[in-house]
Amino acid sequence: MRIPRLIWRHFEGGAYLPMEAGTLDGPVHELPAPRRLVVPLAQHEGRPARPLVEPGQTLEAGTLIGRTDGDHGPGIHAPLAGRVTAITRVDTALATDVLAIEIAVSEYCSQHTSSLPDQAGKMPTPQQSRPALSGGRASSPPYGSKRETPGLERAESPPPPTCSTSGLHDANRKDGPVKRNPTELANAADHAGVIDLARPFTPLGEMIREAASSRPDHLIINGLRAEPMVTANLRVLRDHLEEILNAGMVLQAALGIKRIWLAVDRTARRFVRQCRSAVAGTPVRILALANKYPQAIPTLLAWTVTGRETPPGRSPLQAGVMVLDAVALADFWRALQHGSPVISRVVTVDGPAVLRPGHYRIMVGTTYGEVVERAGLKAPLVRLIDGGPLTGRCVESLEAVVTKATTTILLIDHDGDRIPTPGPCIRCGECQQVCPVGLDPRKLLDASERNRPQDVVRLHPHACVECGLCSYLCPAELPLAEAAVKLKHYSARS
Ligand code: SF4
Ligand code: SF4
Missing domain, CATH: 3.40.50.11540 (NADH-ubiquinone oxidoreductase 51kDa subunit)
Known part of the structure; x- marks a missing residue:
């Protein structure tokens, strides 16, 4: 048998970013079940599913509630038992106005509400006021103002890292x-x-x-x-x-x-x-x-x-x-x-505004507002990002919901909110040097700003891997990655 040649070397470009352990060693907290879930029927960047249930229908946890029409497609399932209250529309980090199934959860106050006591030892309730996402002052932190929650850590001591190989x-x-x-x-x-x-x-x-x-x-x-x-x-x-x-x-x-x-x-x-x-x-x-x-x-x-x-x-x-x-x-x-369906995600909740950073198991269809309420705030929330700091997407509304594609939620306060102030390009060449696929992001931005689609194919925007590094490192704070991604999607359509 011919053994393929292995390269094992670093790709050109890229950068070594600080990757501290952060929340890694903490436990996974169960986020209490919300009263209501809104499960979107589009949770990946493909064709959306069609609803398989009707308002008034009673559901068991894990019931198939949506499936893509005409081909196989991944199923969408009810995360918890409950009753369908509406076929509605909802925003996610991937898309706005997505068809969704609204479920009144009947398991509310059962075992799923058992975690996350507040600092006084009381259970948080959904009636507590939600923080504002932006503009004006956010409500005061719902569960106190310290970052550490000793009671919580004692209640859920981190399990030792497991690497069982028994099976x-x-x-x-x-x-x-x-x-x-x-x-x-x-x-x-x-x-x-x-x-x-x-x-x-x-x-x-x-x-x-x-x-x-x-x-x-x-x-x-x-x-x-x-x-x-x-x-x-x-x-x-x-x-x-x-x-x-x-x-x-x-x-x-x-x-x-x-x-x-x-x-x-x-x-x-x-x-x-x-x-x-x-x-x-x-x-x-x-x-x-x-x-x-x-x-x-x-x-x-x-x-x-x-x-x-x-x-x-x-x-x-x-x-x-x-x-x-x-x-x-x-x-x-x-x-x-x-035969278990995907109905929840372990999500990293972190950022300068969060009171209790860590890993949370969150049911698909939970609103970001519910997550913010449970994780708590230690400073007014001005921005919420679904994803990492380089490639995440800003979420405009706390009524938007978590999907299967959500792995990280970053809560940003005023001091941590780095709003770019674009200046003139100083021709340092940094963006071209760090691009891992050898593109020239500055030229892509020029083509995008001058609206010259004829230049697009020549610049190969379809090779962009959407890493965001060019924007992150540009000293002039130019929106290079945004332009590259926009042209990539434009060239894919044309
Ligand atoms: S990194 Fe920014 S300032 Fe430097 S060449 Fe690229 S666009 Fe210009
Ligand atoms: S976002 Fe695209 S253009 Fe920018 S560095 Fe990454 S791959 Fe290159």
Whole structure:
């Protein structure tokens, strides 16, 4: 068998950003169930689902309530038991005015409301006033003014990092894991509504079907931190390492993939050692990489490992490499083992305005206002970002809701709100130097401002991986990434 040549080197451009542990070692708090959930029928950047329920209908937790018409598509499920009160519209971080199912939760005040006591030891109630998002003064912090909540930490002491491998070798015996049909696996992923958390949030079922026809020879499980402050995916990887590896090996066997890797940050030495011992005796190999931003983006990860370039604007599958997010594989394993649908997310809630930063398990369809209320504020909230500081999207309304694509919520106060004040370009060349795919963001901005679409194709905006680094590092604070992404979408449409 010919062994493919491995490159293992850093891509050109990029930057080493401070990636402190931050919230990583904290526990995962259960966010109390809200009285009402509004579950959007579009939770990835594809065709929306159509509703399968009607107002007045009673639902069990996990009932399928939406499915994409005409093809497989990921299912949308009721996160909790309740009654459908309306087919309505809602905003998310991905889109505005999305068709949604409103559910009056009947499990309210059951076990889901059991966590997060306030500093006086009382349970927070949904009736407490919500903070304003912007303009004027926000309400006073609902649960006091200190960052630490000693009672909370005592009540939910962090579990030790777990790397149990007890079931790993059962699921993957000497003769290999039980081989399954790719179509069966894709259907299971669709039925559970599993999506990959790398943009554009592709349904896992769609990726499996594409892989079955393109026959990749590498599978990379992406366990790298995507951005500073974003730690929820690492928390899930540490807590569910065994399930994630099992899911990867099931896919490897079903798709006939030759090599399977787990990519982790090499600076987390203890965890790298734990991973190495967890994969002993399995086909999985550990890739301990320098996490130079934006190394976690699938096209760059594929290039670093195999030296293969992904065609601009396409998936790494086109280069024979399947890159899957660790969280998606954890969801997939639960779907395979228990038939459990994706109804919640472990989300990092952080930022200078938050009173209790940490990881929260949040039901899909919960409003951002509810999250802010439960996590608390220590300063007036002026901006809410869904995603990391470089690629996140501003959320305009606290009535917008959390989706399966939400991994991080940043709450920004007045001092932390860095509003760019664009000045003239000083021609330092920094933007071109850091662009990981070799674009010239300054020229893209020029083309966008002069409205010269004929220049667009020549500048290859479709290769932009939307990392945001050019805007982040530009000393003139020019909106370079915004222009690149706008032209990328323009060129995709034309
Ligand atoms: S980084 Fe900003 S100031 Fe420097 S060349 Fe690029 S656009 Fe001009
Ligand atoms: S956002 Fe696009 S243009 Fe800017 S550095 Fe990243 S890949 Fe390059």
